[in-house]
Amino acid sequence: MITLYGCVITLNRFPFVFILLLLAGLSAAPRRAAAAPIYAPLVTGNTDFALNLFGQLEAANRTNIFFSPYSISACFGMVYAGANGETAAQMAGALGLGTNQTQVGSEFGALQTELNSQQGEDGISLSSANGLWAQTNFPFLPAFLDNASTNYDASVQQVNFITDALQITTQIDDWVADKTDGMISNLLPPGVLNAATRLTLVNAIYFNGGWQTTFDTNLTRVAPFYVSPTQFVYTPLMEQVVPARYYEDSLLQAVELPYINSNITMVVLLPKTNGPAVVTPAELSAALGGLAPRWMGVDVELPKFKLDMTIDLVPILENLGMVDAFSAGAADFSGIDGERDLSIDSATHEAVVDVNETGTVAAAATVITIVSSVYSVPTLFQADHPFAFVIRDTNSGSILFMGQVGDPTAGSAPRLATSLPLIQAAGGNFGIKNHQFGFNVASTDSAVTVEACTNIASGNWFPVGTLTLTNGSAYFSEPWASNSPSRFYRVHSR
Numbered sequence: 001m002i003t004l005y006g007c008v009i010t011l012n013r014f015p016f017v018f019i020l021l022l023l024a025g026l027s028a029a030p031r032r033a034a035a036a037p038i039y040a041p042l043v044t045g046n047t048d049f050a051l052n053l054f055g056q057l058e059a060a061n062r063t064n065i066f067f068s069p070y071s072i073s074a075c076f077g078m079v080y081a082g083a084n085g086e087t088a089a090q091m092a093g094a095l096g097l098g099t100n101q102t103q104v105g106s107e108f109g110a111l112q113t114e115l116n117s118q119q120g121e122d123g124i125s126l127s128s129a130n131g132l133w134a135q136t137n138f139p140f141l142p143a144f145l146d147n148a149s150t151n152y153d154a155s156v157q158q159v160n161f162i163t164d165a166l167q168i169t170t171q172i173d174d175w176v177a178d179k180t181d182g183m184i185s186n187l188l189p190p191g192v193l194n195a196a197t198r199l200t201l202v203n204a205i206y207f208n209g210g211w212q213t214t215f216d217t218n219l220t221r222v223a224p225f226y227v228s229p230t231q232f233v234y235t236p237l238m239e240q241v242v243p244a245r246y247y248e249d250s251l252l253q254a255v256e257l258p259y260i261n262s263n264i265t266m267v268v269l270l271p272k273t274n275g276p277a278v279v280t281p282a283e284l285s286a287a288l289g290g291l292a293p294r295w296m297g298v299d300v301e302l303p304k305f306k307l308d309m310t311i312d313l314v315p316i317l318e319n320l321g322m323v324d325a326f327s328a329g330a331a332d333f334s335g336i337d338g339e340r341d342l343s344i345d346s347a348t349h350e351a352v353v354d355v356n357e358t359g360t361v362a363a364a365a366t367v368i369t370i371v372s373s374v375y376s377v378p379t380l381f382q383a384d385h386p387f388a389f390v391i392r393d394t395n396s397g398s399i400l401f402m403g404q405v406g407d408p409t410a411g412s413a414p415r416l417a418t419s420l421p422l423i424q425a426a427g428g429n430f431g432i433k434n435h436q437f438g439f440n441v442a443s444t445d446s447a448v449t450v451e452a453c454t455n456i457a458s459g460n461w462f463p464v465g466t467l468t469l470t471n472g473s474a475y476f477s478e479p480w481a482s483n484s485p486s487r488f489y490r491v492h493s494r
Helices: 040-059 069-080 086-093 099-121 141-151 161-179 283-290 313-319
Strands: 001-002 007-009 017-023 124-135 155-159 197-210 222-226 232-248 251-256 267-272 297-303 303-313 342-355 358-373 387-392 399-405 431-433 436-442 447-453 463-466 473-479 488-493
Touching: 040 069, 040 086, 040 099, 040 283, 040 313, 069 086, 069 099, 069 124, 069 197, 069 342, 069 358, 099 124, 099 141, 124 141, 124 161, 155 161, 161 197, 161 358, 161 387, 197 342, 232 283, 251 283, 251 297, 267 283, 303 313, 387 473, 463 473
Parallel strands: 124 155
Antiparallel strands: 001 007, 001 297, 017 267, 124 197, 197 358, 222 232, 232 251, 232 297, 251 267, 303 342, 342 358, 387 399, 431 436, 436 473, 447 463, 447 488
């Protein structure tokens, strides 16, 4: 409930929308008069994108929604710098970015600088970080990597997706966990990185802020929250009289709750009718622009809540008109490597928030993987049968050595046959010790026969021993010396 000069809002009666205004530049009424910052067009476009994405998620009948439009835009902004033609036009339209890609990079750079400048404020922790994992020896254009490093302050790491995809997945997940204080630790879906991956781009944003006026935990009580006009759930409801800015019109009521020592606020928008908390661009603009210029005492009742949401961004962005970027035949990312062989394979976003009496902790991360359309599965060369080989000098063409391998184990220690009938002989004691070669045998039979041969292909097996098994196991051994002939062994029932 919000009580303000006879006006009452019950925040636990209907679903509501909340927005973290991370910068004064995002508010319709900044605290200090100043010329429009360089990132103002980016903020406007990002707000439109946020509402469009919110609408897509709400249309999918999501009960709870939480995401970071900034994180998504920043990550795609790095990709946008390498887009050309229709691909670039579609990205600009869907993401609300300007058509001048150089200018967009500068705007993101200024916005991130402003964002991270609040990191040192007392009671506030706010940071955003970008990272690129790029395939080693791939011909990335220097201008593309320079843009990521300069405007997005992105760390660029050279990796080998072809051989180390699993390890890189762990490395990226660990990086995200570090940047989000452990709130997001498994961002990459299993198997999303593979030998065709050429580039992975990641953004992570983290916020931890205490309320300017905290809620008294002694006033928190369990109360109903109406998920529909006729249904409710019980949830912890916080209450406190706080200094806040307030707005109301015929459609909704809004209150702005400030965090300590910063320009960051949470704006809660409560529709006057119970139903999906849909907010149009016009309504959001009216609410943010109409917030009372002065703070006043407001009795606020707000539920405690935790949200964790993972979003596959590909179908959503396709619905917003960004289609070509995900199509290997249509994507034009020639600004990345000078060719039209790259496309976006996946785009995943995760966001987490915890709102309680002391404040808010929120984190989000976005990961985009880009693959090569010309990648093919490596040709298999499996030398598992006799082969010939030469060692040569490529400059002169001279053959220095030549040979044939018909049995790579000939002249080496004894070994078990690779295809054993009936019973396989194996175990931790397989090997040579004190001039004895031996191995464990496990079987349900009471006794087994051990046979040997010097050439599996000949099929000339001969018995070398009989074993009586105790509790289903036995150990076979026989003398062996370095000059003993090579032998294969097999075990079968008597």
